Amino acid sequence: MPRQRRRAWLTIHAHPCSNRGPGGQGAAPCDPAADISVNNLALTRQRHESWEKRFGEVVRGWRQSRCWSQEDVSEKVRHQGFEMHQTTVAKIERGTRPLRVAEATAIAEVFEMPIMAVFELSLPGDPPSFAEITA
Numbered sequence: 001m002p003r004q005r006r007r008a009w010l011t012i013h014a015h016p017c018s019n020r021g022p023g024g025q026g027a028a029p030c031d032p033a034a035d036i037s038v039n040n041l042a043l044t045r046q047r048h049e050s051w052e053k054r055f056g057e058v059v060r061g062w063r064q065s066r067c068w069s070q071e072d073v074s075e076k077v078r079h080q081g082f083e084m085h086q087t088t089v090a091k092i093e094r095g096t097r098p099l100r101v102a103e104a105t106a107i108a109e110v111f112e113m114p115i116m117a118v119f120e121l122s123l124p125g126d127p128p129s130f131a132e133i134t135a
Contacts, residue, residue, distance in 0.1 A: 053095025060093040062111040080106035
């Protein structure tokens with residue numbers, strides 16, 4: 001998209017209150033509730049995405065406890081039918097790469113962990129899990 005068109009697009013679309021005409025004029029003032037809503041959505045999404053980071057930390061722990069390299073993990077995951085490179089494993093461990101459920105279960109199998117171990121993770125401040133309550 002040419003730079004000028006992109007700027008015009010951003011002027012119109014970049015903000016939830018951007019129903020203004022060219023130059024941002026001619027519309028009602030911005031609704032503060034919309035800003036709060038956008039901020040809440042961003043925080044909520046961030047909380048959900050923190051699960052990917054937590055999963056990555058767990059994978060790193062599983063890998064290091066077995067003295068495997070990231071390349072070892074990627075090769076084992078490839079044998080599960082998923083194209084994965086060492087750099088992908090690094091991104092998963094950092095929590096910067098979204099993970100499909102099927103990939104997560106393949107990773108659990110590679111580490112000979114129960115598939116549900118992938119989903120029984122917790123974050124700091126989480127309430128106790130069902131397993132912890134019933135134990």
